Amino acid sequence: MSLLILVVDDEPDIEPLFRQQFRRDLRAGRFAMEFAHSAATALQRIADASDVTLILILSDINMPGMSGFELLPKARSLRPDVPVIMITAYGDPETKRRALEGGAEALFAKPIDFVELREEIENRLGSLR
Numbered sequence: 001m002s003l004l005i006l007v008v009d010d011e012p013d014i015e016p017l018f019r020q021q022f023r024r025d026l027r028a029g030r031f032a033m034e035f036a037h038s039a040a041t042a043l044q045r046i047a048d049a050s051d052v053t054l055i056l057i058l059s060d061i062n063m064p065g066m067s068g069f070e071l072l073p074k075a076r077s078l079r080p081d082v083p084v085i086m087i088t089a090y091g092d093p094e095t096k097r098r099a100l101e102g103g104a105e106a107l108f109a110k111p112i113d114f115v116e117l118r119e120e121i122e123n124r125l126g127s128l129r
Contacts, residue, residue, distance in 0.1 A: 003031040003128070004052040005121065008042040008059040008071065009087065021114045030125070031055065039066035039074075046078045054082050055124050058108075058117075061088040061095065069102060076103045085120060087112060 007018055015035045025031060032052070036042035039059070046054065057075055061068035068086055075084055083105035088095055091109030099107040108117065 002052040003055050005031055005033045005056045008036045010037050010063040039071035046075055057084045061086055072102045
């Protein structure tokens with residue numbers, strides 16, 4: 001069973017940062033990470049994810065074109081079983097309220113607390129066993 005975490009962010013430096021933080025997990029094959037640089041690309045991958053078990057979607061909020069807030073209900077509609085964690089540079093109470101009311105599992109502020117994110121991933125992996 002191939003487990004996938006989809007990271008949606010238009011910033012190109014996010015991919016090497018995540019790959020570095022989770023290098024041991026990725027090398028060990030505990031899960032894979034794919035990166036979508038737009039919400040539209042992410043939706044396509046979510047729809048086509050029949051070859052893997054999609055376990056988590058991490059999405060930035062502020063992106064050109066379709067925002068993370070616009071992506072959220074579409075991703076939840078396609079895969080209601082997959083939690084979505086929103087990521088933002090603006091972790092104010094209103095943004096958090098909008099994300100959680102929209103169906104997000106959590107809201108992480110940038111810079112990302114990778115210890116907290118790892119806990120979320122471990123919880124998700126544990127629920128699959």
